[in-house]
Amino acid sequence: MADGNIVHVVGTGTIGEPLIGLLCDAKEDLEIDEVTFYKHSPVLTDRPKVKGLVNRGGNLAVREGKIKEFQELGIEPMYEAEEAIRRASVIIDCTPKGTGLMNKEKYYNKYKNKIKGFLAQGSEFGFGKMYAVGINDQAITPKDKFIHIVSCNTHNMAVLINALAIENKKNHLKEGRFLCIRRANDISQVKSFLPSPEVGIHKDIKMGTHHAVDVYHLYKTLGIELNVFSSALKLNTQYMHCIWYDLKLNKKITKDEAIQCFIDNPKVAVTHKKAANLVFSFGRDHGHYGRILDQTVIVLPTIHVLNDNEIIGFCFTPQDGNSILSSITATERFLFPDSYEEKLNVLGAFLLQEV
Numbered sequence: 001m002a003d004g005n006i007v008h009v010v011g012t013g014t015i016g017e018p019l020i021g022l023l024c025d026a027k028e029d030l031e032i033d034e035v036t037f038y039k040h041s042p043v044l045t046d047r048p049k050v051k052g053l054v055n056r057g058g059n060l061a062v063r064e065g066k067i068k069e070f071q072e073l074g075i076e077p078m079y080e081a082e083e084a085i086r087r088a089s090v091i092i093d094c095t096p097k098g099t100g101l102m103n104k105e106k107y108y109n110k111y112k113n114k115i116k117g118f119l120a121q122g123s124e125f126g127f128g129k130m131y132a133v134g135i136n137d138q139a140i141t142p143k144d145k146f147i148h149i150v151s152c153n154t155h156n157m158a159v160l161i162n163a164l165a166i167e168n169k170k171n172h173l174k175e176g177r178f179l180c181i182r183r184a185n186d187i188s189q190v191k192s193f194l195p196s197p198e199v200g201i202h203k204d205i206k207m208g209t210h211h212a213v214d215v216y217h218l219y220k221t222l223g224i225e226l227n228v229f230s231s232a233l234k235l236n237t238q239y240m241h242c243i244w245y246d247l248k249l250n251k252k253i254t255k256d257e258a259i260q261c262f263i264d265n266p267k268v269a270v271t272h273k274k275a276a277n278l279v280f281s282f283g284r285d286h287g288h289y290g291r292i293l294d295q296t297v298i299v300l301p302t303i304h305v306l307n308d309n310e311i312i313g314f315c316f317t318p319q320d321g322n323s324i325l326s327s328i329t330a331t332e333r334f335l336f337p338d339s340y341e342e343k344l345n346v347l348g349a350f351l352l353q354e355v
């Protein structure tokens with residue numbers, strides 16, 4: 001680990017790029033001395049992205065064997081990949097499924113006594129303790145050097161439960177059912193688009209898809225065992241994930257109370273818009289790199305209460321914004337365990353109350 005607070009992001013994809021951009025832009029308020037990032041493939045079409053991140057203040061790291069290829073593209077790397085890992089105070093891995101775990105085995109474990117903390121994203125189940133800001137902060141201890149930031153839809157489901165069913169740390173959820181209606185791919189991706197809706201299978205015998213499994217394990221870090229089940233399908237759209245929820249509580253609730261629970265939750269945005277493209281384009285206009293950092297956008301007119309205790313409705317998942325907020329929160333906590341919360345005020349502008 002070199003002197004100063006150095007945050008190193010591995011991966012410049014859908015989540016890595018806006019995360020690096022935000023860390024660079026908010027560096028001063030976050031008291032980060034240097035942001036470094038690892039770019040895997042020397043690709044001509046990625047040149048403007050890399051140059052843009054360097055112009056924002058990020059320092060590029062690449063594998064030794066690829067330095068020449070990057071130079072041929074007119075990009076001058078500053079560090080070799082492992083050197084950048086070694087120098088870092090905190091590492092945020094934003095690579096595809098399985099790569100974070102591989103990196104942990106090959107590199108991160110080697111430096112775990114020198115580096116303050118390591119984070120990996122959604123699909124890296126098993127990387128470390130699961131975390132979503134505002135949900136299980138009290139479950140994270142100084143011993144947790146490896147943190148798994150849960151996926152965007154897990155953040156969304158977790159905050160629905162938090163807002164409606166958790167009161168003074170007590171769980172009032174009798175049963176939660178979720179349908180994750182997912183976008184086929186992100187607007188930044190060309191692969192995996194779909195010609196039509198595609199339904200998912202229920203791989204987990206008790207909880208359906210991995211979304212409920214993940215939210216179950218997230219709450220388990222708090223000692224809460226949820227009764228949850230999820231299904232998923234992908235739609236032929238690139239805009240936003242949407243979730244249909246049905247939460248049955250062991251106490252009475254009115255529609256007005258349910259609405260107030262959402263309005264009172266600082267990580268929740270509410271909207272009267274019913275179309276994903278309108279919510280998405282609001283994020284494009286008012287977010288950072290088009291991202292708002294809320295954990296969910298609740299569609300108020302869809303909230304329905306059945307039998308005085310069951311809340312049903314729709315919400316949108318602000319793509320990767322919620323994972324970015326949890327990633328930066330966990331990073332600041334590693335760097336400033338006693339004062340991280342005040343440094344996060346700089347992100348307040350992207351945590352909207354209404355969309």
Ligand SMILES: NC(=O)c1ccc[n+]([C@@H]2O[C@H](COP(=O)([O-])OP(=O)(O)OC[C@H]3O[C@@H](n4cnc5c(N)ncnc54)[C@H](OP(=O)(O)O)[C@@H]3O)[C@@H](O)[C@H]2O)c1
Pocket residue numbers: 010011012013014015016039040041042094095096097099121122123124150151152186319320323
């Ligand atoms: N996309 C979202 O909305 C979202 C939301 C929440 C969480 N997540 C999670 O975030 C993680 C990354 O997702 P993403 O959507 O950002 O993926 P992505 O767009 O495919 O980007 C992946 C990045 O990883 C790099 N990479 C690929 N192979 C690598 C290797 N072997 N070593 C190091 N870097 C490598 C790629 O670099 P090159 O392009 O240079 O090859 C690329 O920059 C996943 O765990 C995902 O579940 C994503």
